[in-house]
Amino acid sequence: MSKGTSSFGKKNKRNHTLCKRCGSMSYHKQKRRCSSCGYPEAKLRNPGSDKAIRRRTTGTGRCRHLKKSFRAFKAGFKGNEIVNKLKAKKD
Known part of the structure; x- marks a missing residue:
């Protein structure tokens, strides 16, 4: 089994990484866009539903x-x- 070049081609599992703005693991490296907050757009991404708003509103943190x-x-x-x-x- 090779430990060289052929092995490096398989290292493509992680598409999402930490987002600079919101801190979630939602920043898509290839698209260069955060699926949670919409970074690098100037405005925050609109959460789609009432339930999604409830998850991230005031009172969910400390x-x-x-x-x-x-x-x-x-x-x-x-x-x-x-x-x-x-x-x-x-x-």
């Missing part, structure tokens, strides 16, 4: 900032008011 915002909203955006009141009582 929501690092939004978590804090929701909590602050429930508390009435008090922030440091409570801390300042406690300091005032001590004086």
Whole structure:
């Protein structure tokens, strides 16, 4: 069995690689186009259905900032008011 030239012709399984823009393994090397976000087009690719939109919308990730915002909203955006009141009582 040859380890040389004839073996290299069979290395054609991977068509998709990492996309620079969206980070998914959807960038087609030969077409030079991402099947997920449409890179290198300027605008993002339109997800075809309602279900597809639900998969990638707000709330599907960690929501690092939004978590804090929701909590602050429930508390009435008090922030440091409570801390300042406690300091005032001590004086």
